Amino acid sequence: MRKDLFTEIQAKFEANRCLMCADAPCSCNCPAGVDARAFIRKIRFDNLDGAVRLLKNCNVLSASCAYICPTGSSCAGKCTSAQLSTPIDIAGLQKFVMEYERKRGMIVPILVPADKGPIAIVGSGPAGLGCAAKLASLGYKVKVFEKDGRIGGLLTSTIPSFRLPKEVVEFEIEFIKKLGVEFVTDKKIDDPRLLFKQGFKAIFIGTGLVKSRVAEFIGEDRPGVFQALDFLRSAKLGKIPDMGRRVLVIGGGDTAIDSARVAKRAGTECFILYRRMQNEMPAYEEELDAAWHDGVEFYFRVIPRSVVGKDRIEGLKCVRVKWHEKIAGMKQGYDVEGPEFTISCDSVIVAAGQEPETNFGLRSGSSGLIALEKDSFKTSEKFIYAGGDITCGGGTAARAVGMGKLAAIEIDSDLSSA
CATH class of the missing domain: 3.50.50.60 (FAD/NAD(P)-binding domain)
Structure with a gap:
């Protein structure tokens, strides 16, 4: 997916690549019900106002979703025709259409009497x-x-x-x-x-x-250990706390990725600790790629045990694990490989999931x-x-x-x- 916006010429070129499949898998795989083929067709025939109306009728948050949805795992990920060298950039086209409206002026909705x-x-x-x-x-x-x-x-x-x-x-x-x-x-x-x-x-x-889950390691309640949602809320308000030079983020979902990228952009050395392998992370591939690109580093098959340091955090004591084979109906266990080891850090962000x-x-x-x-x-x-x-x-x-x-x-x- 492009990071910059399509120009009108680029959008028209991309729309013209679409094969207009009869049973378009891209449209069938949008959880918001967006008919990708239909709005791309409107771009092709210069009906951008019509594309805006179609998108907003299907998904009132079409612009937001164009920016944040992992389209490689949904609509664009199903665009796999052998006749195309790469999938159609559906998110890029959707973003182009919605930015067209935002810059041109809102297309006023037709109101229905609220009776x-x-x-x-x-x-x-x-x-x-x-x-x-x-x-x-x-x-x-x-x-x-x-x-x-x-x-x-x-x-x-x-x-x-x-x-x-x-x-x-x-x-x-x-x-x-x-x-x-x-x-x-x-x-x-x-x-x-x-x-x-x-x-x-x-x-x-x-x-x-909206409530963070605990990761259950000793010292999780100490100053310098932040819950990811609280950290992201503060960052959104422009109030990033002092985290020192090295930050460890515990977790493997999109919240962990967002936390790590924010910390990295604040000038820290940032590392994500995840208990399993990369291909088992719940975070979407697009977000993982973005974190790698930002310079976030990863530790895999690592579980935290306790915070190290008296007056301030100096590190996180961890163990490396090897997971057992999955057996249906049973909780998956693991074996600890080797002795405990310490990863140095100045602060920890816990992104162990939400509830x-x-x-x-x-x-x-x-x-x-x-x-x-x-x-x-x-x-x-x-x-x-x-x-x-x-x-x-x-x-x-x-x-x-x-x-x-x-x-x-x-x-x-x-x-x-x-």
Whole structure:
């Protein structure tokens, strides 16, 4: 995927490479439901306004997703025709179209009379925004409650600006407001059931995974050990803490990669410690490549044991491990290879995964994720729905938007037949 924007000539050339497959696998593999072939066709025939409308109708966060979605693992990754030397750069074309609108001026949405509802959305991340926009387009009054002061969830709170410029998200949020969606910030909802007493007909929960998991090594609570989400939130506000010269990041997901890249760009020597091999890291390949390019270094098959140092952190004591073969139905074990060793560092960032802050008293699984009815977004409570990371445990922004859209359609169907 290109890092710079296509020019109009480059975009037209790239669009003309598309084979316009009859059963386009790229379109079938977008979790937000974007018809890649259709919007590329509009670029080919100079209908950029039409491309904008098509993209926003499919995915109200099309611009954000063009910047951050791992298209090599979804749409572009399925563009594998032997007639093409390289896959079509779908993200690059999508970014070109959405930047065209942002620079030219917002294409004002056609408003539908809001004569149904109201519906409450708890959480303003991708799932909540996807649900809110779809409900508004179906004629519902929608109010979104966000516990923080900024709308956007992870898009505005933790994803680094070098990956997703804030003005891109702000433009998309402004569009959603123009659809008629109302936002209430700095409002934490502890019990969504109480919203029914305020007249809301249905509630959608899309609060995501906002609590860091612990890595369980000795000294994790010491000064100089940072939780990744807290670190990224501070960095997003321009308040990167003093981390010293050498930083170790524990984890193998996209949050670990983001943390390491932010630390590296702050002038540190940064190393990621992951307990398995590189090909087993949950981080997407595009993000791994970006970290390597930034100069982040890696230790694989390493597990932290304890922090070293009295008055300040001097290192992290670790062991190298060899994992047993996987056996279905059994937890995979490992053997320790060799003695403990110390990796010198001045600070540690823990990115051992995330979990929900609360399940709101709804039926949930052992991991704390809200449980849904089969093939549905219904929770254990009538007219309370949920979607996004708080139900699936993590994924892309496009997937969360797609879940929010489908939940909105289900809410409309249920209320229409009630």
